[in-house]
Amino acid sequence: MQDEVILVKEFRKVYGDSPAVDGISFEVQRGEIFGLLGPNGAGKTTTLESLEGLRQPTSGSLSILGIDPTRQSNRLQNLIGVQLQSSGLPGYMTSKEAMEFFCAYHKVTTRPDLLIRLGLGEKLNSQFSTLSTGLQRRLSLALAVAHEPPVVLLDEPTAGLDVGSRVELHQVMRELQAKGTTIILATHDMAEAEKMADRVAILLNGKIVALGTPTQLTATGSGLVKISVSSDTACLVNSAELFPEVEKQLLKDDYMIYYSRDAGATVPALLDYLKAQDDRLVDLRVERPSLEDRFLEITQPDHSNRG
């Protein structure tokens, strides 16, 4: 099962004088969901579009299932399914027409079942421009997977979706993965990446600055555990120096938040301190560092240091 479906080697793409992507390398295994994370302009979309054959690398190489997307894009058309960031559909095309249109070009039978499965059953004759953002995204996903490609490239698939739609789309992605489909997911949503991706690459200024499973990435960060405490009085204000394992402290929404190297030592000390001050504990939460915390540490070190 460890065969490489997507290979990116020293890929570089320069626009004018500035590199949008600067020598990145990664590989994606069959059946893997691979997250591409990064702030705006980090190079995610350029990487995806180059894999889709829409852009030519300045240097380096890309391949999907052994096919060079730049030189052999015709061979790739039935092997990849793509959900673009932009709509990619004419506004006057109905959902049903879009499905017939794309299936006809992929030479596969039309898939009305997919439209129904994705909640578009009652919108078959609705024009694309009249659909809500959520339904447009669902339709784009349906069209991307209708020809059952072994590789699916998704660019911000859940941007602007309500919670229900996101859950539904995540379920579809899991079903695709269960069938062995390889997925690259470019997203801004850290929670989505942490939940869905087997591995993620964090891009910053066109370079990969971190690559691994979400657990590996969060473990390689500062490792500070977030402890949020709410109590009846203000006795916790400026109390960080009382707890040796605490590196940072801040006040947010009635919660005193401590970032501790050792939650096991800090939490009992905090409780003892509250008791000694005759204060009453209202709420206590202990959270391990999330992918979002790690992402912020990498992409916005100043922000991260401020806590």
Add this chain to the structure above:
Amino acid sequence: MTAFTHHFMYDFRTGLREKSLLMLNYLFPLGFYILMGLLMTGLNPTFAPTMIPTMILVAMMANALLGLPNPVVESREAGIFRSFKINGVPVLSIVTIPVLSSFVHIILISIIITATAGPLFGGGIPTNWGWFVIILILSAFTFASLGMLIGVVSPNSRAIVLLSQVIFLPSMLLGGLMIPTSMLPPALYRVAMILPTTYSMNAWKGLAFGMETAFDARWSVLILFSSAVIAFALAIYLFSWDSKNKQHGRNPLLALVILIPYILGAIFLVG
């Protein structure tokens, strides 16, 4: 149904579904036809004999020059062509289908005009139906290909308006529709000779309506044919999938090659 048929059917239906296209393909030309039929046949006795080709040319220009190019630019801007590329839609289909669909709309409205101009407004009837149909087909392809070329080389909607009007307005005034080109002063006559309507009108008058023409109408057929082929080939050659990705962009000034047959006509056919 094949992919090409699906694509064509969608594009054709859009010409009826989209309000601005419906207006340019049918409502504006038909309204203008009725107005001209009511007014001009009474005011200008020379109008009625050539009313059918005149009104068909107005319909062709509205459809192909004013209606066809905009969706091309919008599709490029909205990333629709990129999506088409990823899903295997070939350039040939993207260029051919709007031209074909425009052609069918033009034929439909031409049938309405041809069938009603005589009974309603006393419009002249062709004496040679074979040539009438051949010139209709040729002119429709010429204008549809020109419209596609405008869409392909225009970077935005403003450029479309400019380029379309550069052909549309002079054609209406000087292209033999309102005033016979033979009545134009020599300088304007030369300008008229670089307009496709001049050749369509010349060909129809000489070959389909048996009227006298300023030059051999068969040259007009040749020029229309060359222009249709050149415009179509240029549209395919200059087509770009993506407004953001200019690395394969070809120089849009190459589109000026389309002027060659008309300039040759203006040089060699003006006595």
